[in-house]
Amino acid sequence: MFSMAMRPTDILKITPQGLYCAPGDFYVDPIRPVPRALITHGHADHARAGHGKVLATQETLAIMAARYGENFAGETQAANLRERMTIGDTAVSFHPAGHVFGSAQIAIEAGGTRIVASGDYKRAPDPTCLPFEVVPCDVFITEATFGLPVFRFGDTRDEIAKLLASLKLFPDRAHLVGAYSLGKAQRVVALIREAGYDRTIYMHGAMERLMTFYIERGMALGPLQKVAAAERGKLAGEIILCPPSALKDLWSRHFPDPVAAFASGWMRTKARARQKGIELPLVISDHADWTGLCQTITETGAGEIWVTHGQEDALVHWCQTQGLKAKPLHMIGYGDEGDVSEVEETLGHGLAGEAAA
Amino acid sequence: MNGFAALIDRLAYEPRRNGKLALMEAYFRDTPDPERGFALAAMTGSLKFANAKSGLIRALMAERIDPVLFDISYDYVGDLSETVALLWKPRGEAAERIDTPLADIVEALTNMRKLDLPGHLARWLDALDETGRWALLKLITGGLRIGVSARLAKTAVANLGGLEANAVEQVWHGLKPPYLDLFAWVEGRGPMPEANDPAPFRPVMLAHPLEDSEIARLDPSEFVAEWKWDGIRVQAVSGRATNGERVTRLYSRTGEDISTAFPDLVDTIDFDCAIDGELLVMREGRVESFNILQQRLNRKSVSPKLLLEYPAHIRAYDIIADGGEADVRTLPFEERRQRLGALLETHPRARIDLSPLVPFESFEDLQALRASPSGEDSEAIEGCMLKRRDSPYVPGRPKGFWFKWKRDPLIVDCVLMYGQRGHGKRSSFYSDFTFGVWRAKAGSNEEELVPVGKAYFGFTDEELIELDRYVRKAAGQRFGPVKEVALGRTADGRPVGLVLEIAFEGLQRSTRHKSGVAMRFPRISRIRWDKPADEADRIDALERLLSPTLLEPAEADP
Ligand SMILES: [Zn+2]
Ligand SMILES: [Zn+2]
Numbered sequence: 001m002f003s004m005a006m007r008p009t010d011i012l013k014i015t016p017q018g019l020y021c022a023p024g025d026f027y028v029d030p031i032r033p034v035p036r037a038l039i040t041h042g043h044a045d046h047a048r049a050g051h052g053k054v055l056a057t058q059e060t061l062a063i064m065a066a067r068y069g070e071n072f073a074g075e076t077q078a079a080n081l082r083e084r085m086t087i088g089d090t091a092v093s094f095h096p097a098g099h100v101f102g103s104a105q106i107a108i109e110a111g112g113t114r115i116v117a118s119g120d121y122k123r124a125p126d127p128t129c130l131p132f133e134v135v136p137c138d139v140f141i142t143e144a145t146f147g148l149p150v151f152r153f154g155d156t157r158d159e160i161a162k163l164l165a166s167l168k169l170f171p172d173r174a175h176l177v178g179a180y181s182l183g184k185a186q187r188v189v190a191l192i193r194e195a196g197y198d199r200t201i202y203m204h205g206a207m208e209r210l211m212t213f214y215i216e217r218g219m220a221l222g223p224l225q226k227v228a229a230a231e232r233g234k235l236a237g238e239i240i241l242c243p244p245s246a247l248k249d250l251w252s253r254h255f256p257d258p259v260a261a262f263a264s265g266w267m268r269t270k271a272r273a274r275q276k277g278i279e280l281p282l283v284i285s286d287h288a289d290w291t292g293l294c295q296t297i298t299e300t301g302a303g304e305i306w307v308t309h310g311q312e313d314a315l316v317h318w319c320q321t322q323g324l325k326a327k328p329l330h331m332i333g334y335g336d337e338g339d340v341s342e343v344e345e346t347l348g349h350g351l352a353g354e355a356a357a
Numbered sequence: 358m359n360g361f362a363a364l365i366d367r368l369a370y371e372p373r374r375n376g377k378l379a380l381m382e383a384y385f386r387d388t389p390d391p392e393r394g395f396a397l398a399a400m401t402g403s404l405k406f407a408n409a410k411s412g413l414i415r416a417l418m419a420e421r422i423d424p425v426l427f428d429i430s431y432d433y434v435g436d437l438s439e440t441v442a443l444l445w446k447p448r449g450e451a452a453e454r455i456d457t458p459l460a461d462i463v464e465a466l467t468n469m470r471k472l473d474l475p476g477h478l479a480r481w482l483d484a485l486d487e488t489g490r491w492a493l494l495k496l497i498t499g500g501l502r503i504g505v506s507a508r509l510a511k512t513a514v515a516n517l518g519g520l521e522a523n524a525v526e527q528v529w530h531g532l533k534p535p536y537l538d539l540f541a542w543v544e545g546r547g548p549m550p551e552a553n554d555p556a557p558f559r560p561v562m563l564a565h566p567l568e569d570s571e572i573a574r575l576d577p578s579e580f581v582a583e584w585k586w587d588g589i590r591v592q593a594v595s596g597r598a599t600n601g602e603r604v605t606r607l608y609s610r611t612g613e614d615i616s617t618a619f620p621d622l623v624d625t626i627d628f629d630c631a632i633d634g635e636l637l638v639m640r641e642g643r644v645e646s647f648n649i650l651q652q653r654l655n656r657k658s659v660s661p662k663l664l665l666e667y668p669a670h671i672r673a674y675d676i677i678a679d680g681g682e683a684d685v686r687t688l689p690f691e692e693r694r695q696r697l698g699a700l701l702e703t704h705p706r707a708r709i710d711l712s713p714l715v716p717f718e719s720f721e722d723l724q725a726l727r728a729s730p731s732g733e734d735s736e737a738i739e740g741c742m743l744k745r746r747d748s749p750y751v752p753g754r755p756k757g758f759w760f761k762w763k764r765d766p767l768i769v770d771c772v773l774m775y776g777q778r779g780h781g782k783r784s785s786f787y788s789d790f791t792f793g794v795w796r797a798k799a800g801s802n803e804e805e806l807v808p809v810g811k812a813y814f815g816f817t818d819e820e821l822i823e824l825d826r827y828v829r830k831a832a833g834q835r836f837g838p839v840k841e842v843a844l845g846r847t848a849d850g851r852p853v854g855l856v857l858e859i860a861f862e863g864l865q866r867s868t869r870h871k872s873g874v875a876m877r878f879p880r881i882s883r884i885r886w887d888k889p890a891d892e893a894d895r896i897d898a899l900e901r902l903l904s905p906t907l908l909e910p911a912e913a914d915p
Contacts (some may be wrong), residue, residue, distance in 0.1 A: 079405045115533050149422065150430045150443035153489075169383055170376070248778065253785050257373075259782070270369070270442065270491075275837065277784045279370045321423065 001256075006111030008139045008304060011090075014329060019117065019141075023110045026055075028117050038079075038092065040119025041069070041103035042182055055087075056078055057094055059102025063182065066213050079104070081130075094295060097121040099286055100183030101214065107135050115139040116300065122285065123292035124153065127190040128183065132296070135305035138300035141329065144310035145287040146265050153265060153289040159282040160188075160195045163239070163261060166280055171237040174255035176280030176282070178244035178262040181207045183286050185241050186214045188263050189221045191284070192239065202227045202235060204242035229254070247276070265289070294318060310321070359456045360388055360397045362492030364435055368504040372781030381513035385540075386681040388772045394535020395459045397514065399496065402508035403534055406466040408499035409474060411437050417479055438494035447492055449482040454484040461534065466497065486549055497888075512568055518543030527613060530554030540874050556595030556604045559677050560752035560824050561633060561687075564742060564759035571760075572720050581691070582715040582723055584730065586672055587647045587739040588637040591615070593671055593709075595680075595797070603627060607636075615840065618654075621664050621708065624673060628704040631678035632671065632697070632713070637737060639670035642718050644737040647877070648865055673697055674712040674742075677750060686750035690758075693750065702811065715741060715859060727762060738863070739763055767902060768882065769794065770808055770893040773855040776828030778838040780815065787828040787840060788821060789813040790881065792857050794872070794893045796896040807845075807872045807896060815880030824884065825854055844890065853892035858883040866901045871910075 018030035029034040033050035040046055042063030047056070049068040054061065058078040065072060079085065079094040081104065086092075089111075094104040099120040107116045116137040121131055122206040146153075167175055179185040183298050185207055192201065200223040203211060206224050215221055227240060232254035235338075246252060247260045262278045265285025273281040288296060293315060297305055305319045312328035319326030365386045371377050375548075380402075385393050398404045418427060418441050427444065434440040437846050447454060478497070495501040503510075511529065512522040521545055525550060528550045532539050541547030595605040605617045605626045616623050620637070638645040638653055653667035676697040679685050685693055703713055717723040723741060730738045740763035748758035776787030790813070793806035816824065833841030847855035860882035867875035874896075882891055 148433055149426050150440060152443070169379060248785055250785065257782075268438060270366075271435055273370065277778065277780070277838070279372070281370070293630050309431075311433070315425055317425050317429070318423075336678055 006113050008113055008115055011108060011113060011115055012117075012141075013109045013169060016273075019329075021090060021108055021110075021194070024088040024092065024108065026087060028106055028108075029119065033277060037073075038106050039064075040106060042098065042099055043120065047120060049073070053077065054250075054258075055085075055092075056101045056332065057081065057104050058273045060104070062217075063102060063210075063213070088333055095133045095135045096130035097127060098123065101129045101186070101217075102324060103129060105133075105135060107137065112314045113138050114303075115141065118143060118240050118296075120145070120287055121292075121296070122288045124156065124285075124289075126187055126286070127194070128186045128214065134296065134299045135157055136301050138302055138341060139306060140297060140300045140303045140304045142293060142297060142315070143287065143317045144293065144307045145295055146285065146289050147269075147307065147315040148312035149290045151265060151268055151289045152291055153268070156284050157195065158189055159263070159284050161189045163280065163282060164195060166259060166261075166310065167237060167239070170259060173257040173259050174235045174240055175259045175261060176240050176242055176247055176252055176255065177282070178247045178264075178278075179209050179284075180262070180286075181243055184263055184284070186211065186219060186221065186288070188241065188284060189224070190219070193220070197239075199238070200221060200225050202238055203242040204240070204246050206243050207241060207244070207293065254344055294296060297324070298322070299339065358459045358481075358493060359461060361399070361459050362386065362485070362489040363402075364396070365492055365501070365503055366488045369502070371504070372784075374509070376393055377509060377897065378513050378516065381505070382511060382516050385514060385517055386678055390537055390540060391460045391535030392458050394537060394540065395463050397510060397536055398463075398534035399459070399501065400503050400505060400510040403497075406463070409469075409478070409497045411498055412496070413439075413475060413478075414494060417441075417475055417482075418444065425696060436499065439491055440492055441482075442487050442491035445482050445487075447688075456486075456489065457481050457484055462493065462496075464535075484568045490783065491698070506611065507533070507613060514539065514543055518545060526558060526560070528552045528554075530557060536828050553599060555598045556594040556606045557595070557612075557618045558592060558606075558608045558770065559594060559631065560612065560642040561590065562608055562675075562750050562752060562759065563754040564744075565754060566763040567743065567760040567762040571765060575720070575743075575760075576716065577723075579745055580748075581742070581746055582717055583674055583712050583742045584715060584734075585740045585742045585763070586635040586637060586644070586712065588635040588644075588650055588672070590633075591636045591671065592631065592633055592677070593622065594631045595625050596906050614826060619669050620659060622669050625706045626826065628700075629677065629678075630700060630704075631679055632672045632673045632709070633675035634673035634709075636666045637670050637672055639708075640668065642733070644670075644672075644734040644735045646863070648863070669708065671709045672712045673701065673709055675750065689747040690744050691746045691750065723762070746892055767862070767900055768860050769809075770885065770888065771809060771857050771859050772844075772852075772890050772893045773827070773842050773857055774806055774808055775842060776824070776840045777811075779902075783821075784838065786821060788824045788825070790828075790857065792859060794894045794896050796872075804891075804895075809870070809874060809896075809899060810859065810861070810876040810879040811870045812857075812879045812881050815860065815882055816884065820881075820884055852890045854893075856885035856888040856890060856893050858885055859883050864899060866903060872896060872899070874903065 003197040005094050010019050011023060016026055016033045019028040026037050026038055027034045029040055029046040031038050037051040038055045039060055042060045047064050049072040052074045054073040055077045056079060081094055081096060083124050084093050086194050091109040093107045095107060097105045099101040099122055107115050107117045109112055116135050121132050142147040149205060179188045180181040184207060190200055202225050205226055208322055213226060233256060236256040236344055244262060252258055259280055260278050261280035261282055263284040265283060265287055266272045267281030267283045295350050303325060305324050306329045307315045307326060308329040316326045316328055364380060367380055371380060422444055430444060431440045469773045481493055485493060486608055511525045515525045531553045538547060538550045542549050591611040592608040598604050605623045607619050607622060609615050638650045643794050646721040653663060656663055676693050677686055679696050679700060685696060698711055700852040701709060703847055715726060727741050740761060743760040743762060745758050770791035771878055772792055774793045775778035775791040777782055778790040789811060791808050791811045795804045796807050828842055831842040833843035847853055858882055859879050861876040861879040863877040865875045866873060
């Protein structure tokens with residue numbers, strides 16, 4: 001029988017709940033409770049509690065359970081990587097995204113058209129998760145958190161070297177390193193260990209749960225210790241990891257003459273670092289940089305690119321100069337790294353369940 | 358160049374003096390000659406070459422990037438040098454990229470033809486890392502801001518050899534980049550460079566504020582009093598170089614050479630001297646207020662018109678070197694003053710006069726004089742100075758010799774409106790406070806607060822903790838580092854807020870401020886936890902102060 005390929009917008013469209021796939025009757029990373037959700041990764045702006053059914057990688061399901069409790073959804077199903085599953089009139093598969101532990105891109109095929117929703121991704125090596133895999137497709141939905149050519153990230157080893165050099169120069173000062181507690185914190189610890197630093201690394205209490213989660217799954221993170229309140233004054237010359245917001249909290253005042261460091265792609269521009277009062281910016285990001293975004297778009301072979309959360313304009317323009325069809329997807333509810341952290345902290349402390357806008 | 362760039366980048370992020378010193382010392386210790394010498398020159402403002410225009414940099418960049426992407430990026434980053442530094446993609450093999458020493462860049466910039474600049478610049482940018490590119494672009498456009506004073510950079514050099522900053526200062530003016538002899542000396546490898554500066558800076562002597570409790574213990578007969586002038590403290594030094602040429606310099610209190618901003622004064626000081634005094638603007642024999650002086654200080658270029666409209670003047674009050682006689686600092690104050698008077702009599706100059714003594718019998722007398730100084734120049738008087746008759750001139754702030762006794766400040770009760778996080782050590786506190794007074798809301802008979810100023814000192818550490826807590830607990834929105842302190846309402850509709858008693862030195866009309874007034878030197882003198890917000894002052898209280906006839910200090914609340 002003659003069949004015409006489905007238009008991409010017949011397969012996925014934006015709704016107030018998030019990206020909706022009508023032929024499969026499911027949502028991708030919905031921001032409000034829905035009957036059926038496919039979830040790319042465990043960051044709080046993508047993975048929310050209260051859905052009916054959730055399909056995600058085993059690791060992402062475990063992260064959600066660790067954060068929200070075992071009953072975070074009515075029913076869960078683990079997706080094996082690269083395995084095709086049929087949902088309604090669609091075929092769906094999950095592929096590593098290289099963003100954080102368990103993160104996956106979701107490929108959706110219907111009527112001969114394949115769309116890949118990348119969720120968040122990066123191309124830089126990360127010892128805490130599987131590397132990104134290119135999935136050829138017709139439409140690629142890319143994030144654009146760092147979608148400006150000024151965001152080119154260098155070797156993370158150089159950033160860690162900056163931190164260790166500062167420790168040597170200021171042995172009387174505690175070095176507080178702000179890092180998001182899911183993914184970034186563990187990656188920073190792994191990188192510090194790779195650089196040969198083997199002393200105890202201290203951490204803010206809010207990080208303990210996810211740190212333990214990684215260790216239980218076999219990550220070698222070396223000696224880690226939660227900071228006890230009474231101990232703070234004695235941690236001169238030590239590295240202490242904390243959620244970024246804690247850098248500005250009363251909590252940080254009790255350390256000896258603290259140096260405020262922050263591991264984030266945003267630290268690439270001086271204005272942003274100064275505005276946040278950061279003395280030691282460390283450019284370490286879990287998102288693709290400009291080069292990574294452009295490279296990935298090209299490698300997928302997609303003829304049409306949908307650009308979502310971040311700096312859409314520059315990337316859409318670049319796609320068009322490459323002869324690709326491109327448009328921004330103005331979806332609300334997905335934060336940059338900064339907003340994610342606020343959601344994380346709120347949920348991590350078990351306070352209000354209000355999500356960031 | 359990369360090493361120097363990394364240093365100034367890190368200095369910009371480092372708020373503490375000791376942290377800055379540690380960074381600079383480590384750099385000077387680890388960097389070889391002559392690179393560190395040129396770095397020191399850049400940090401002390403001793404590098405001179407014609408700056409490049411930003412158009413040149415944009416043109417270079419346009420060859421390498423899509424203009425739309427450039428514009429979006431520039432828009433996001435907000436700074437041309439940084440945008441280009443981040444966007445620049447080096448050409449050529451990484452192995453060929455050899456970091457160009459700052460020394461070579463300075464040398465090339467000094468000697469090269471304008472035409473050759475773009476080619477050189479592109480090659481340098483290719484070879485540098487991002488921070489290096491940023492610093493180079495800032496350097497050649499003249500926009501390099503170094504987060505330290507020249508004095509602090511010299512202190513770091515002195516620290517290399519355990520010397521005092523003043524020791525470096527003494528020999529500084531005889532030295533030239535890249536300062537090989539200076540580094541050799543501080544590292545103990547060479548002799549002390551000759552201090553052949555005919556017009557050196559000598560560190561100044563400072564006064565302590567006079568505490569009320571101290572007054573009773575002082576004997577008035579041991580002191581003389583002068584007015585405390587509201588200008589800027591300067592040291593005017595003139596002498597002859599070995600080649601017979603006259604060298605005259607004007608220094609700020611911290612030893613910065615400010616001569617180029619005051620050619621009118623430099624020209625007039627054509628006799629050997631080292632005078633300590635106050636720089637003021639004087640018109641028709643009358644000292645103008647600090648606000649007027651500020652207008653001269655704010656101008657970037659010194660035009661003939663500016664010199665005419667804001668004539669600078671020195672009101673001298675001490676002498677550090679007298680003619681050929683090098684040093685009179687050990688003489689008692691009274692004797693120095695006599696010598697100063699004699700010197701100015703021998704060399705009368707319209708732009709220099711002697712700060713008069715204020716005769717008094719008792720401190721009560723002086724207090725009365727101080728509270729309402731009379732005479733033409735009263736507006737430029739901040740209070741008075743008490744100097745022990747026998748005091749030597751001791752650099753720094755020695756105890757017991759000089760006291761400053763300021764006029765009572767102006768006082769107004771305001772309501773706290775916003776808290777802002779501070780910098781450095783205070784960055785985790787709301788430590789900058791914006792406050793307002795009441796005014797009628799347009800088109801209604803309600804009252805609203807209008808901000809009139811911002812203060813970040815005047816309180817104790819304990820009070821800071823209380824203020825910080827108050828701001829954190831208050832309702833109100835957050836805008837980045839700023840937290841709004843929204844007013845509450847009592848059951849009967851009265852506003853609930855925190856009243857701050859604000860002391861300030863003066864008031865000026867201002868079109869930049871919503872309230873139409875700008876306070877000079879505001880600080881929190883008391884936190885009025887007890888006072889209801891609606892009993893704070895109204896804008897009328899400040900407007901009254903603008904009228905010149907009412908410039909008397911306001912009474913503090915009992
Ligand atoms: Zn994410
Ligand atoms: Zn995201």
